[in-house]
Amino acid sequence: MIHALSTVHSTTYRQLLGDGQGCEGSATHEILDGCVCARCGTGDLTLATSWVLRWFWDLTGQWRLPVRLARCQACKARERILPFDALPGKQAGVEFVFTCVSEVRPLSSEPLVGVVRNLIKKGLRVSRQLLSKWVAGVRARGDDLFELLRHRAVLAPTDCVPTRRLVSFARTRIAARESGIVFDEVGSKDGFALVLETVRAFGDCASLALFGARVFRQSVLLFRCPHPT
Numbered sequence: 001m002i003h004a005l006s007t008v009h010s011t012t013y014r015q016l017l018g019d020g021q022g023c024e025g026s027a028t029h030e031i032l033d034g035c036v037c038a039r040c041g042t043g044d045l046t047l048a049t050s051w052v053l054r055w056f057w058d059l060t061g062q063w064r065l066p067v068r069l070a071r072c073q074a075c076k077a078r079e080r081i082l083p084f085d086a087l088p089g090k091q092a093g094v095e096f097v098f099t100c101v102s103e104v105r106p107l108s109s110e111p112l113v114g115v116v117r118n119l120i121k122k123g124l125r126v127s128r129q130l131l132s133k134w135v136a137g138v139r140a141r142g143d144d145l146f147e148l149l150r151h152r153a154v155l156a157p158t159d160c161v162p163t164r165r166l167v168s169f170a171r172t173r174i175a176a177r178e179s180g181i182v183f184d185e186v187g188s189k190d191g192f193a194l195v196l197e198t199v200r201a202f203g204d205c206a207s208l209a210l211f212g213a214r215v216f217r218q219s220v221l222l223f224r225c226p227h228p229t
Contacts, residue, residue: 002079002080002081002082002088002150002151002218002219003032003035003045003070003079003080003081003082003217004082004083004084004086004088004209004212004213004217004218004219005031005032005035005081005082005083005084005213005217006084006210006213006214007031008031008081008082008083008084009083009084009085010056010058010065010083010085010086010093012083013065013066013083014066016031017031017047017068017081018051018066018068019051019066020050020051020066020068021066025068027047028047029045029046029047031047032045032046032047032070032081034217035070035217036163036217037072037074037075037077037079037163038077038079038150038151038161038163038164039072039075039077039161039163039164040072040074040075040077041161041163042072042073042074042075044072044073044074045070045071045072045073045079046070046071046073047068047070047071047081048068048069048070048071048078050068050069050078051066051067051068051069052066052067052069052080053065053066053067054067054091055091056086056091056093057091057092057093057096058085058093058095058096059095059096059099059124062091065083065086067080067081067082068080068081069081079151080151082219084206084209084210084212084213084219085206085209086219087153087219087221087222087223088150088151088152088153088219088222089151089152089153089154089222090153090222094205094206094209094219094221095205095206096124097134097205097221098199098205098221099124099205100119100124100126100131100134101131101134101135101138101192101196102196102199102205103115103118103119104131104135104192106189106190106192106193106196107190107192107193112128112131112132112135113128115131116128116131119131133225134223134225135192136225136226137153137223137224137225137226138191138192138195138196138223139190139191139192139195140191140223140224140226141169141191141195141221141222141223141224142169142189142190142191142192142193142194142195142198143190143191143194144168144169144170144191145191145226146224147165147166147168148165148166148222148224149164149165149166150164150165150166150167150218150219150222151164152222153222153223153224153225154224155224166218166219166220166222167212167216167218167220169191169194169195169198169220172198172212172216172220173194173198175211175215175216176198176201176202176208176211179211179215181201181202182201183197183198183201184197184201195221205221208220208221209221
């Protein structure tokens, strides 16, 4: 499981949460206030003294990000603590993915190869196959086609507890509207257009990711790439 923290960006992660290699970070257990254990649903979480490594891509490059673990004092489960701009289970971060997919026009029949060429010219190396999967996954997320686990883009079992489930995109938009975000409600939209419109309403994808981490402690832009069949 994961906790996405609104107070932690990938660029400040080591400073706040350490790296397990001599830097312990400045954060205290209070940074986990408001988070709940996915296994038992309690909020008695503390910072563990262990880290795991994962690759992380952003708009400047890629590197190995040491991810600190949180421990539930009630059931002893350990869960990863992610920066709000990360996507659980994916190496590419929010800003990298949505900078790429935002170049694709919703419901357009334009070949993706032209979009990929333009992205590569901008220094964003992504293949046509990967971009196609991302677009399909974002569309499915906007349509709430799949119910996912919050810790990675896998299907949620029918019997899993609510604390393990990723918040639906529809619920994310409702919470955003209640907080004062104004959406363009003119015309019907497919899921892909709906997600991009939500990103625009927030100003950028990082602001939407930050909102999701603050309100739900989750990565609300997480998506699952549909199987080719």
